[in-house]
Amino acid sequence: MKRRVKRSWSAFARLQYRLRGGEFLAEGQTELFLSNLQISRHSADTIVMPETVDLNQPSKLYFNAEQAVNKPAFVWIYETSAGAAKQYPYGSIQIGKKLLCLDINTEDFHRNLLSSNKRKALFAPILIAPWSHYLDGKVWGGYYDFVFLVAAKICRIKESIPESDFEAAFVSYPLFRTAYERDYLAILGVATGRLIDSRNTNVTFERCILANSGHWFYPNTADILALRKCVLAQFPPAEGPRKRIYISRSGRRRILNEPEVIALLQVYGFEIIEDAPRSVPEQIRIYQSAEFIVGPHGASFSNLLWCQPNTHLFEIFAPSYTPGFFRYLAHTVGVGYSAYWHGPIGKGDWAAGLEDDIYVSVTELEQCMRKWLPVGNQ
Secondary structure, X not given: OHHHHHHHHHHHHHHHHHHOOOEEOOHHHHHHHOHHHEEEEEOOOEEEEOOEEOOOOOOOEEEOOEEEEOOOEEEEEEEOOOOOEEEOOOOOEEEOOEEOOOOOOOOOOHHHHHOOOOOEEEEEEEEEOOOXXXXXXXXXXXXXXHHHHHHHHHHHHHHHOOHHHHHHOEEEEOOOOOHHHHHHHHHHOOOHHHEXXXXXXXXXXXXXXXXXXXXXXXXXXXXXXXXXXXXXXOOOOOOOOOEEEEEOOOOOOOEOOHHHHHHHXXXXXXXXXXXOOOOHHHHHHHHHOEEEEEEEOOHHHHHHHHOOXXXXXXXXXXXXEOXXXXXXXXXXXXXXXXXXXXXXXXXXXXXXXXXXXXXXXXXXXXXXXXXXXOOOOO
């Protein structure tokens, strides 16, 4: 029922927008419309990923061999005349009567038109608009989204414009309002005084710097490497012996029989990383120091970005929810990858398994560990 109501409101709001002369541009139409304003372009590339099979049962196929193709990544600069462009509360940019699709879609655009908040006015000579989605806390608005669809995009923009322009620009989008957002923006050099929540402030501007998101699951390689380079430049390599770590989850997708799993992994010398709030620098250090990572699928694995060469990820899934974007990330940054789920792959709806908890056969897990690791820390 809720989904039907949302679709009804969305269709009504879109109709009202079109009746006022507005036009929704699709992703390709947006790129064509802005083509004369392009200042940088990173071509699409292909990541070749071999098949992923069970370590003990090679006939059990987790992921087929795949050539993952991402999308080109652009930066554009639009110089506006008075009233020719605007930013909506959830970050969308309209030029003339054309609403741009700069991120994954514009499905939640109706929420901009239904908002009753009166926004204060602010003028910015240069505006960076890096994000344009309603943050629902379920599909949009998590750590992964921020890292790859906001922070990486800001890095791309930062590399494409003069440093003086970046330092002078205001950055406006619907803020995630999280500690990790504040940490990342500080690392990337976005001054707090120039950070604007577009839900509360209506920014008018002379120049607007825009960039696209490309593929949700397969970010452009240039974005991944630019973010890694920018962040790690401020964090020297970790010293001391590298560690085997288990990343625990206490929310959705937790391991149902985790005490048994932990008891086994401790025999193999694993350090248990509890699910607790940590600063971005702390997360970077944990992953920099790792040599072997085990854990249930979750946004923490976005931190594979910071791993050293020859690190390995062993990702555990519920059979009803098996997205492959950390497999892609692992192959992109040179991290080894293997996967596991108990039983056959599920047949249910992909989104329905998003929050499913996970059962692990300790016997099967031990057989996998024997394949990879000697007992203890040696």
